[in-house]
Amino acid sequence: MTANDTGGSMDDYPLTLTSIIERVERLFPDREVSSRRPCGTVTRTTLGSCAGRARRLAGALAELGVGARDPVATLLWNQSEHLELYLALPGMGAVIHTLNPRLSPDELAFIVRDAGDKAIVVDESLLGVFEKFRTATDFAHIIVVARSAEVPPGMLDYESLIAGGTAVEWPALDERDPAAMCYTSGTTGRPKGVVYSHRALVLHSLVAAMPDQLSVSARDTILPVVPMFHANAWGLPYAAALAGAHLVLPGPQLDPESVLDLCAQERVTMAAGVPTVWIAMLASLDAEPERWDLSALDRLVVGGAAVPRSMFEGFDRHGLTVIQAWGMTETAPLGSVSRLPAGLDDWSADEQYRCRGRQGVALPLFETRARDDQGQLIAWDDTAVGELEVRGPWVAAGYHAGRGADSFTADGWFRTGDVVRIDARGSIRICDRSKDLVKSGGEWISSVDLENHLMSHPAVAQAAVIAIPHDRWGERPLAVVSVLPGSEVSPGELREHLAGEFAAWQLPDRFEFVATIPCTATGKFKKTALREHYAPA
Template sequence: MLGAMQDWQLVVTHLLDHAGREYGHREHVTHWADGTETRTTWAEVRRDALKMTQALRAAGVGKGDRVATLAMNHARHLVTWYGAVGVGGVLHTVNPRLFDEQLEYIVNHAEDRVLLYDAAFQPIVDRLRDRWPSVTTYVCFDPPAEADVLGFAEWIGAFDGETEWTEVDERDPCMLCYTSGTTGHPKGVLYEHRSTMLHAMAGVQPNIFDLDSRAVMLPIVPMFHAASWGLPWAGAIAGIKFVYSAVNDPMVLCELFDRERVTHSAGVPTVWLGMFQHLDAIGKDVRDIGKLETAIIGGSAAPKFMIERLMKNGVRVAHAWGMTETSPIGTTGAYPWSWNSMDFAEQVELVQKQGRPAFGVELRCVDLDDP
């Protein structure tokens, strides 16, 4: 029976409405490849996302149309996540590290209408735009002063943000991510609003990302990789501060950790290894930079020495497993009720394992003889 007073569509624009209303002053920092930095807030992200929604409508983009990005981590990319879904469209984050043939296939297969990209990827756009017939609008996030391209600030600057999100159903699609094409062409995975909202609500929990409004998150995992592990969505629930770096240089990352007092970060093991090597070179350790409390490690299994080093520095290690097809959180190393009675070696051994399924995930172990 319909009609309950609590009925509420689980659509992802509610996330940004909440963050903009309750944590509007909370800032985000972007460190750009040229060394400059910009700062914005959740309220400004929401305003700019609404402006982008207007710009997309003016470009003829509507419900179900795909809006692609070819970009690294920065606040303008965050705006685009919400602006694309705000018009009822489907956000399509494209991995710029793929081969040209794969990029050509992905954009054409998705039939993207708009492509927003970093200036660093202008050569990719120049090579492939004639092979992307469905793309009618190109927007550069950070155009050089002399470039003859449409810049993001100029594009959305023509609008005032005085509009409403396009009304959608919670089972409508909101995001499209492609696998890396391990076998054959990359495969597209389509996420709906409802599943994305449930994933975000699970992600903030203590057993997963452990986020609250005090958190300062530096997500090293790219925003084009497996929905950035859901962090742009989950972060809005808690109203966290994002610290973005458009470059993954270990020295830059360590400096940002220290200066912005980063409490949470997420990345693959090779990124953490690079930071360890930089810290060793300057005679410091993890506890000497920032205020890191939680390190989320996924993408591949974290080696024992990495877990040990982080834990010895007082950092909680969230050892995660997932895949594009699971939105992507699958399991995390949840700490059991017996944790405090374990010695350090037992704790490390436990964290090395892949943990327990997140809420909403059901798993079954199979082998070739038991499909």
């Protein structure tokens, strides 16, 4: 007797994003979506309205010739129209390809040519950015989200398309069909495209919403400060839609006061972004602790770079919990989340901060391992060091057009480039990016550890450590430091501050002081620029 004879087989239900859209329409049509415009005005709509407009938008795009697997670029902020495209394009079988407006015109032109984008949707506030790379591309259609100005000649109006579009029924899709596309930051060579399947994004949304992960529920009001053009805004738009949470979309205004105003006004329960955003936000809170009512704010999810202990301690003072997460464009992006394990609530404050400061344990269905310089798998003893490798249902198996094949192992794991230690519980601690480690006299020095401890000094706002060539030792660390307004600190004081945690040979030889440290388009310290300035080849 076979499994089919016993009725033991299960329905082969496809894991497609259309199931999330239809769930929204049936169960959460009235859940609010708040969207702050570039002018600062907050407009309000609902998940149900966004889903309905997505159906009409899909019909209009199909009339324009956008078909299955066609990539369509978006040059938009975190705004309700972007959410509509997150639903419409995968729902109709096309691919949403989000563009980072903070990239250079050359990079943007390369990316849209490499992706083969058929059309582009541009917010009117970004038309200036678009014009800088438009001539190097060949879009069949240019669609403008216009609110205050007329659409330029030769372009289409987003609202007119929706008004004239016929609502579609979503086609039957294969769960392995492409749904979305995002490019890596291109810190080593040209950016590489990562194409996410429906199956990957549905599973990512389900797992991200779990209680011990990001814990997304219908009771949440979620503010993705992380851009929707960066790794699917960490999956929060889809996870929020799946759970029926209230979404708050901040537009381009991400200065600390604007973010804090939005958190207080919208009664946000969870916000997510990179450390540079929260460092600035903490400084504003310290300066005016009574200005904002953040009593609803339950957690701040931080990723993109290691969180210094000083940030945990700073937000704890204000009754706000920071949760560190780790991921990459290639992992859709969540890979691990750092929460205190069950049974460890009675640990000392120092032990808890050490635990929270790690990148955490892999999400369910996501596997991790690490290899040392000899290619051997390292022990999970929190001592051995190796490059992190990962695999799972939302991890890339390759890059668009087959580039970057050396990032994948022969047995199907992705080589992250992160150098880690892993403890007995499986908790990851990232020591550095492989390209950012300082190798001095044959010994490795972690730039991340030095940066985190420097930023625990009360006068330091930001700190980045790079390797500079040295005739005797090969490389030595150099620290680039930004000081908080009104504060002063000397190199000797910083060296003394580090000496309590690091050996003398690990301390930076030089300290350079700057007004602000340059950041990449995704909010990480731009170490390539620092190396070019302080350690030219």
